């Protein structure tokens with residue numbers, strides 16, 4: 001695959017950063033040296049599936065791999081934020097899967113309709129049964145708009161509602177991001193005559209790129225600020241803080257103050273929407289402490305209040321889950337995610353099954369950055385199992401959240417199961433910097449396309 005002149009210039013221009021990132025990567029020890037046999041089935045056609053395919057294919061001498069993925073193209077999803085903010089176009093997001101799927105790999109362009117792990121097989125939507133010896137599940141997550149009463153996917157882009165997450169891999173659209181740019185402009189126009197009430201939501205359950213709701217909040221506030229305008233921004237989150245790492249949460253509280261019109265409301269769960277009436281109903285769950293004088297003790301009471309909020313504009317983030325076909329199988333754990341070990345990525349019940357990417361039921365890391373780190377661990381462990389050995393390699397929980405705090409600045413929060421884990425050791429993770437903005441906007445996509453997807457990095 002050749003590097004375009006535009007991409008090459010970006011890489012050269014930022015080469016010191018790139019060099020640091022590349023040097024910090026775990027060198028891949030994959031040299032098609034593994035003389036193992038067995039059919040490997042990969043389910044999915046996004047970041048994780050392609051990264052896994054590239055690495056496993058290169059590791060095995062005579063690979064026998066089938067991939068089931070309905071989508072000819074997949075989207076560079078981190079760019080959806082930049083499309084919404086007007087910094088990238090939809091075309092910038094498109095990646096052709098055929099560029100990464102070698103000719104000797106069987107590609108079934110369909111979706112898995114049912115998983116039958118007891119039988120080592122899956123059945124496609126077209127009714128074809130596909131057997132495997134080993135399976136890598138890389139289906140990602142789906143948006144569950146159905147979990148919010150009164151909201152349909154078709155409502156996104158109407159009545160002041162947007163959602164940067166809305167995309168359709170099979171059709172190759174990123175409707176949410178494209179609509180959101182219009183939403184930014186409409187908000188700006190209306191803010192010229194009347195202060196608008198803008199509500200942002202976030203569920204308390206795991207979502208991919210958990211920082212995206214706040215990225216959109218700050219970029220939208222900055223978009224108005226640049227034009228000398230403001231709005232009444234209300235962030236309703238199901239979580240108890242802005243970020244699970246205290247230093248990052250504190251930095252984000254500071255960021256919110258720079259806009260002076262943002263209020264955060266914690267432990268609020270979006271229940272339903274009145275789309276036409278522009279009203280959102282949340283459940284606010286909290287504990288109330290009262291002192292009982294008769295018993296001389298403090299009593300804690302769990303309270304759930306219904307809170308109805310009117311808005312002019314709404315950025316809604318739905319709960320997310322694995323695709324329903326997977327939810328219906330016994331590959332899922334009690335929390336509704338692929339039941340894999342958080343270190344080895346091997347399925348806890350079916351030892352010939354592994355997971356990569358967002359679908360994995362592990363404590364953190366529904367990001368492309370995590371999927372990149374899953375790749376080499378998964379490959380080594382799969383090959384160990386193919387050799388009849390125990391998986392030894394351990395994923396450390398690495399994930400990355402490039403929080404856009406304003407146009408031109410990103411706070412690069414990198415962490416693992418233990419805590420903060422900056423790639424550049426001397427770099428703090430709670431300081432918004434222009435360098436990270438330039439890196440994210442200009443370098444990451446070429447790195448993703450030319451290094452990460454082919455499994456070199």
Ligand SMILES: Cc1cc2nc3c(=O)[nH]c(=O)nc-3n(C[C@H](O)[C@H](O)[C@H](O)COP(=O)(O)OP(=O)(O)OC[C@H]3O[C@@H](n4cnc5c(N)ncnc54)[C@H](O)[C@@H]3O)c2cc1C
Pocket residue numbers: 043044045046047048049068069070071074076077078079080081110111112113138139140141164165169170208209212323325356357358359366367368369370371400401402
């Ligand atoms: C708005 C936004 C911003 C983001 N920002 C960042 C960021 O800044 N940094 C970062 O690291 N990450 C970011 N991410 C997250 C990142 O894009 C995902 O974590 C990554 O794409 C996960 O890869 P995946 O392979 O698990 O899932 P996906 O890339 O979503 O791929 C899933 C694939 O599975 C296929 N599939 C689904 N069901 C089936 C089935 N039944 N049968 C067969 N195939 C199926 C789909 O068609 C798709 O091809 C962002 C995501 C979004 C949406």
